[in-house]
Amino acid sequence: MIDARAGDAWRPVERVRAYQHVVDQVEEQILAGALKVGDRLPGERELSARLQVSRAAVREAMRTLEAQGVVRAGVGSGPDAGTVVSAMPSEALTRLLRVHVALANFPVGDVIEARITLERSSAALAAANATRAAMSAIAAPLAAMEALEGGVDEDRRSYNDLDTTFHIAIAEAGGNRLVADMTIAIREAMRQPILASLERLGDDWPAVRRRLSEEHRGVYEAIAAGDGAAAADLVEAHIRSAHARLDGDR
Amino acid sequence: MIDARAGDAWRPVERVRAYQHVVDQVEEQILAGALKVGDRLPGERELSARLQVSRAAVREAMRTLEAQGVVRAGVGSGPDAGTVVSAMPSEALTRLLRVHVALANFPVGDVIEARITLERSSAALAAANATRAAMSAIAAPLAAMEALEGGVDEDRRSYNDLDTTFHIAIAEAGGNRLVADMTIAIREAMRQPILASLERLGDDWPAVRRRLSEEHRGVYEAIAAGDGAAAADLVEAHIRSAHARLDGDR
DNA sequence: CGCGCCATGTGGTCTGACCACATCGAGGTC
DNA sequence: GACCTCGATGTGGTCAGACCACATGGCGCG
Numbered sequence: 001m002i003d004a005r006a007g008d009a010w011r012p013v014e015r016v017r018a019y020q021h022v023v024d025q026v027e028e029q030i031l032a033g034a035l036k037v038g039d040r041l042p043g044e045r046e047l048s049a050r051l052q053v054s055r056a057a058v059r060e061a062m063r064t065l066e067a068q069g070v071v072r073a074g075v076g077s078g079p080d081a082g083t084v085v086s087a088m089p090s091e092a093l094t095r096l097l098r099v100h101v102a103l104a105n106f107p108v109g110d111v112i113e114a115r116i117t118l119e120r121s122s123a124a125l126a127a128a129n130a131t132r133a134a135m136s137a138i139a140a141p142l143a144a145m146e147a148l149e150g151g152v153d154e155d156r157r158s159y160n161d162l163d164t165t166f167h168i169a170i171a172e173a174g175g176n177r178l179v180a181d182m183t184i185a186i187r188e189a190m191r192q193p194i195l196a197s198l199e200r201l202g203d204d205w206p207a208v209r210r211r212l213s214e215e216h217r218g219v220y221e222a223i224a225a226g227d228g229a230a231a232a233d234l235v236e237a238h239i240r241s242a243h244a245r246l247d248g249d250r
Numbered sequence: 251m252i253d254a255r256a257g258d259a260w261r262p263v264e265r266v267r268a269y270q271h272v273v274d275q276v277e278e279q280i281l282a283g284a285l286k287v288g289d290r291l292p293g294e295r296e297l298s299a300r301l302q303v304s305r306a307a308v309r310e311a312m313r314t315l316e317a318q319g320v321v322r323a324g325v326g327s328g329p330d331a332g333t334v335v336s337a338m339p340s341e342a343l344t345r346l347l348r349v350h351v352a353l354a355n356f357p358v359g360d361v362i363e364a365r366i367t368l369e370r371s372s373a374a375l376a377a378a379n380a381t382r383a384a385m386s387a388i389a390a391p392l393a394a395m396e397a398l399e400g401g402v403d404e405d406r407r408s409y410n411d412l413d414t415t416f417h418i419a420i421a422e423a424g425g426n427r428l429v430a431d432m433t434i435a436i437r438e439a440m441r442q443p444i445l446a447s448l449e450r451l452g453d454d455w456p457a458v459r460r461r462l463s464e465e466h467r468g469v470y471e472a473i474a475a476g477d478g479a480a481a482a483d484l485v486e487a488h489i490r491s492a493h494a495r496l497d498g499d500r
Numbered sequence: 501c502g503c504g505c506c507a508t509g510t511g512g513t514c515t516g517a518c519c520a521c522a523t524c525g526a527g528g529t530c
Numbered sequence: 531g532a533c534c535t536c537g538a539t540g541t542g543g544t545c546a547g548a549c550c551a552c553a554t555g556g557c558g559c560g
Contacts (some may be wrong), residue, residue: 265551265552293541293542295540295541322544323541323542324556325538325543326541327540327541331540331541331542332540332542
């Protein structure tokens with residue numbers, strides 16, 4: 001009997017699907033500099049002719065690239081038409097994380113801890129690097145949240161959106177694109193679950209809202225003061241206490 | 251003249267593509283618990299009949315879900331055949347990050363800083379949570395790397411692979427799936443660039459290799475001792491000095 | 501000169517067919 | 531009866547060709 005293990009040198013023929021070849025070739029072209037962000041790649045019909053595959057294969061490749069945020073497809077004619085190379089890692093990362101959070105592939109506790117790790121870093125970076133414009137971008141949602149104080153009670157959705165904007169602005173202010181994009185992806189992925197928690201709060205909402213805004217203000221001022229360590233600690237405390245209040249009494 | 255801005259309530263008809271509907275429905279089914287990891291979803295022909303779309307649309311949806319690591323497709327018959335729900339966020343995250351790093355959508359410095367942030371966290375978590383099995387998984391590549399000492403010089407690729415395994419093992423040992431997956435994705439995305447840097451090193455390689463192994467040993471022992479703070483600092487120092495040596499004299 | 505309309509080219513969708521593959525079971529062989 | 535062979539079956543993978551909706555830009559008419 002032939003020992004299969006003796007045939008380690010014999011690996012099964014790699015069966016690469018046609019659309020994967022297309023994906024690879026497009027990536028190669030981008031790598032080689034032949035395609036830059038903003039460029040339109042050949043039409044699907046022309047690509048299928050050049051690569052000697054069916055248009056269906058080309059289209060499946062486009063769906064893969066689109067899911068990864070590498071290209072964007074637009075119909076019609078004009079500048080927005082055609083399939084265009086466009087770097088949208090943030091959106092792709094967000095979609096990816098959102099679906100896996102929704103599918104519960106990541107324990108919620110792990111997501112929160114990861115968020116703390118990233119936002120601590122973001123806050124510290126923001127304290128060190130934030131420009132005036134970036135500080136304004138952080139201050140705007142902060143002021144809007146504070147303006148909700150004393151207003152109607154049913155502003156949970158608005159507050160959640162503003163909170164998302166606030167945290168994203170801090171991440172952007174840090175100046176690290178990857179850290180920012182991962183931070184954004186996590187916060188966006190949590191947008192729905194957090195809103196659901198807010199809805200469950202009932203009458204406690206005004207008190208919680210007040211507390212959250214105070215914490216936001218503290219984070220903002222630490223960043224404005226350039227105190228990275230304090231900003232990091234305050235962000236961590238903010239996220240922890242928020243989740244404790246939202247999920248603790250579930 | 252009609253002021254277009256007055257028509258904010260009039261949003262353009264949302265033109266949702268057919269395959270996006272398919273993606274949404276599959277995700278809904280998973281969300282609702284009708285589809286769990288490991289389940290096979292209906293065949294492409296049956297899905298297209300049920301959803302009243304063409305099989306091509308179904309297939310494009312599958313490519314999107316596949317790119318996100320939500321499903322896996324297998325031909326033939328039997329248990330591995332058909333399209334199966336399978337949570338593979340790590341692989342999807344790795345693919346996503348690799349392509350965007352390759353496309354230079356993330357500055358290299360940002361990637362390194364993000365890696366440091368995540369691996370600091372991973373190392374500290376590992377020091378606190380690592381099981382005996384996890385420690386063995388870390389020790390194995392460490393020993394293998396040390397065994398390369400004094401051997402042939404052209405082991406750069408092997409060393410790079412073992413280094414990847416080492417860092418991934420630490421991330422896994424921390425016990426936080428999301429942090430681990432992000433750490434893995436970054437290290438994997440850097441595998442090729444780092445190898446390229448190693449190749450550029452020339453005669454300095456043996457000295458660099460020795461230094462890297464010493465640092466690895468230090469990280470390992472800090473984790474084994476349960477000293478999270480030290481492990482985090484050592485990992486950071488390791489990554490910084492490694493990149494300084496690899497890219498500093500470029 | 502201005503305006504409307506249609507030719508053009510894009511991605512989006514559909515149909516129906518065939519292929520390669522992996523399994524399973526019916527039937528034959530020993 | 532045990533074993534083997536080989537085709538039926540059903541899966542995803544691929545292909546060809548057609549039509550649709552859409553956005554533009556140029557042509558021709560008023």
